[in-house]
Amino acid sequence: KQEVTQIPAALSVPEGENLVLNCSFTDSAIYNLQWFRQDPGKGLTSLLLIQSSQREQTSGRLNASLDKSSGRSTLYIAASQPGDSATYLCAVRPGDSWGKLQFGAGTQVVVTP
Amino acid sequence: KAGVTQTPRYLIKTRGQQVTLSCSPISGHRSVSWYQQTPGQGLQFLFEYFSETQRNKGNFPGRFSGRQFSNSRSEMNVSTLELGDSALYLCASSPRDSIRDNEQFFGPGTRLTVL
Numbered sequence: 001k002q003e004v005t006q007i008p009a010a011l012s013v014p015e016g017e018n019l020v021l022n023c024s025f026t027d028s029a030i031y032n033l034q035w036f037r038q039d040p041g042k043g044l045t046s047l048l049l050i051q052s053s054q055r056e057q058t059s060g061r062l063n064a065s066l067d068k069s070s071g072r073s074t075l076y077i078a079a080s081q082p083g084d085s086a087t088y089l090c091a092v093r094p095g096d097s098w099g100k101l102q103f104g105a106g107t108q109v110v111v112t113p
Numbered sequence: 114k115a116g117v118t119q120t121p122r123y124l125i126k127t128r129g130q131q132v133t134l135s136c137s138p139i140s141g142h143r144s145v146s147w148y149q150q151t152p153g154q155g156l157q158f159l160f161e162y163f164s165e166t167q168r169n170k171g172n173f174p175g176r177f178s179g180r181q182f183s184n185s186r187s188e189m190n191v192s193t194l195e196l197g198d199s200a201l202y203l204c205a206s207s208p209r210d211s212i213r214d215n216e217q218f219f220g221p222g223t224r225l226t227v228l
Contacts, residue, residue, distance in 0.1 A: 098163070
């Protein structure tokens, strides 16, 4: 059974510092991994999608890496800003299903001015 | 391109009632998935619909059901509501054109409160 874990559960950094968010999963048979951002009481915003054959994806200040064999992904956010404060979730698409994403519990990030 | 829309945004119901939530996917997207988010359990997959057929189902009781229409719009229904059904219900759409082209895009959610 696939388990997705995100550590730490919460993180507070001063503005300008780089953020490093971790995601681990127990079953390497995944099709892809997706990182999302969620603001309080809102829906999810897709940040990056990494296919299982890829090692990393980049978008602006965001970079996500994937090591499928060790069951790990890392999201890096460079030069954090107060607007980056949110909960960040990672989700894997298991190899045996299409429309199902399995989510971690998220990392709540606060960036202080 | 308009994003995923969900209606209504907020609902208050009492135990024993039933409720229907609606989701309109991004134009051209043919797959709609539903998720329940609670503080205790996090985000859990309910089911996925594609071409008007349920393709995957999560671990929820039969009180939770759904359907998809020919225009890809989807509804989910919860019958005999329980207090524990209070949650944010999110729907997501994806193109489902190929194995690679399956990024999921989420709507703003429907906040259901059961009293």
